[in-house]
Amino acid sequence: MSFRLHREGHVTLAVFAPLLALLNFAVYNYLPVAFWPILVLSVVFYGIIVQFFRDPVRIIPAADKRIVYAPADGRVCVIEEVTETEYFNDRRLQVSIFMSPFNVHVNRSPVRGLIKYFKYHPGKYLVAWHPKSSTENERTTIVYDTGYTLILMRQVAGALAKRIKWYIIEGEEAEQGEEIGFIKFGSRVDLYLPLDTHIEVLMDEQVKGNKTVIARLNP
DSSP: OOOOBOGGGHHHHHHHHHHHHHHHHHHHHHOGGGHHHHHHHHHHHHHHHHHHTBOOOOOOSOOOTTEEEOSSSEEEEEEEEEEETTTTOEEEEEEEEEEOTTSOOEEEOSSOEEEEEEEEEOOBOOOTTSTTHHHHBSEEEEEEEOSSOEEEEEEEEOSSOOOEEEOOOTTOEEOTTOEEEEEOSSEEEEEEEOTTOEEOOOTTOEEOTTTSEEEEOOO
């Protein structure tokens, strides 16, 4: 795994660098007693922003139509049977991954398939683990047609996440493991799977995009 910065962070980092430098210059000249504490805090703060926008190279171990890989890094916060009302209007297994500000926030394609449906929804900014965040927060909905089943993935903004980015369009083919989006500063990703899917993760388990097997689909 090699370290690199995601393109979504280039502008943010370029803006904060001179602002923090200006702040420290002002403190040094007008409040020198506070210079070193402010300098240390500035370095730590900038380091947090840098680590948020890290974009590790992740190659899936092996492409497999039966395997659903984790689309994001984070903690499994939901595993339950629910009624999905936007597209399927039937019962599905929901697996959700909560991404804290300290997780990698790149979103990756959990399966290979045709993007059969895509829609962006403006909305609220409830905390990402709130039960209604999947239906009321700003979000996108992506439906994959794998050739023999349909998988729905949802990017959900959180209380801090005010911007969802996506790099796919309806009608194109998505490769398993490819980067499909990014959510800034805390969020979650939901997967809606067929009821006969075998779930491979547990509640509160830490998962990694393109590394952790979330589920195995029934062929």
